[in-house]
Amino acid sequence: MPGRSRRTSTRLLLASLAGVVLLGASGCAGSDDEEDRPSVVVTTNVLGDITRNIVGDEAEVTVLMQAGADPHSFGISAPQAASIEQADLVVYNGLGLEENVLRHVEAAEEAGVSTLAVGDAVDPITYTTGDSADEPDPHFWTDPERVRTAVGIIAEQVTEQVPDVDEAVIGKNASAYEAQITELATWMRQQFDGIPAEQRRLVTNHHVFGYLAQRFGFRIVGAVIPSGTTLASPSASDLTSLASAIETAGVKAIFADSSQPDRLAQVLKRESDIEVAVVPLFSESLTAKGEGAATYLEMMRANTRSISTGLGTE
Template identity: 30%
Template sequence: MRISTRAVFALTATALTAGTLAACGSDDKDDKDGRNGKNGNQVGAAGPAAGSGPRIKVVATTTQVADFVRNIGGDRVEVTQLIKANASAHEYEATPADLNAIRGAKLVVENGVDMEKAWLPKAIQAAGFKGPVVDTSVGVPLRKGESDEGHEHEHEHGEYDPHIWHNPLNAKVMVSNIAKALTTADGVNAKVYENNLAGYGAKLDALDADTRAKLDTIPAADRKLVTNHDALGYYVDRYRLEFVGSIIPGFDDQAELSGSRIDDVVARIKATGTKAVFAESALPAKTAETIAREAGVKVIAGDDSLYADSLGAPGSAGATYLGSEAHNTDTIVAALRG
């Protein structure tokens, strides 16, 4: 999760001598539908607007942020994605290739809200990067987490919930911040970023409306959610669901789990009449399955697992932000209405 001092020096030395290392992540390979290609996801009916000049090298931290940069940057950006699909942001460690990519980037784009606090500053220092670090969370209304007793708690990220993208209106703020940063770095293509922002913003508005319409079909008594960890708070708040609890306490999906915690979650499920326990794509489903069995409710796992901390692999339902959020909503509706 954290880069030790010894690891930082080792990675730095390796990166400085590895001139042949490619400054690009594994997610930069082109594919037919543009999910993970360097040209980004399609925006609008005609796809991303075309620009001119060399492409900007951008390092993006999380899967969601990388997807946003590809959509707004279109064919004007070459994106290196640090955290891979279905991987935890809490366990990330920079590789020599990552440091090399950071060193050669024009921009580094992060989620913010301390999501990357444990490792990004160290990686940037080790790489010797002096350029802008774009915090996509600027302007997003933040929510605080609550402990089991209803008190605010602190955790590895700090006191605010970093999973801001689960509200599409927050995602609109994030992509706007990205568009501003790209325009500042590449003013000659400002119109490209403006057009891509407008096209993708319309898709986010449509996602928000569609999500609300689908979730509104769930009876009020059944709008209860139990997940692997507390990652869907912004989603719950936006769409008026009731968060019964999480298997893993807090916002960190690597937090320790106790036997008493499992007993408490089981008791909550029984007391509230919650219908299902939702596993997450980036976490093992074993504990969720155990809790569901003890509580006598169904567990939603496997291909139906929610995309909470990470987007899915290419070709999966959660390969893009829009796809992951639509999948989550369809899965929740099917489970809670059934």
């Protein structure tokens, strides 16, 4: 009996080891399949959501910027840098937005990776006021019409640069998403039509809504941070000048990015010595699911409601 028990134990041990070997082989095969899958890497989460709607299941889409991150200041890890170098296509905003990521994108491009600077391809505008005057404005996504143009450009590059994707599927996905953006733009215009022309004045925590202003007939009175980047800081004279502009224009609300503390906007509120609301907007980053702006479409609808409420009521 003891010998039989030992033989039985030996057989069970060998069977277990065989199972481990087979499981390990299966796991390696799965990893190889994932590595062989076409890869698109996207820098910002706004572009990431747009790209995922276009690509669908045709390729692996990796988004570098997490929910709530500031595109001007976010950095990437070593594994994320490696993913850029190994991608079939890198989609990035450009126009100076991703200040800490651009060198990785440029290095990948020099190594032969296909890249797409979306902002450069959608008829960018320049800032008109503040420290960044005459520099290109990277915040094109606040204009849904330009985003609709971007969808077609991204779809074209995906079909040309990413191997083994189904062009018909990419085209179908892009058309369906373009229809949603068209519906969004129409709805936004209807909402903004309720704001009297003389009240369509925007003050924000930094210059981010120039494209929206151009598309829907708003005037940018100024920004708490007189720059296109959140990395800048306002001076005392900046605050004084802006307070004077607000008083002259009779602005009813200041719009501050929801991912940033609105301390500066509150300071300006005190400096201006007038009653003005501080209204949060989702300007440069999507949020986690359930926090108000988990997708591009949700973000734009939330901002439209906030602007309409902040400026359209007496």
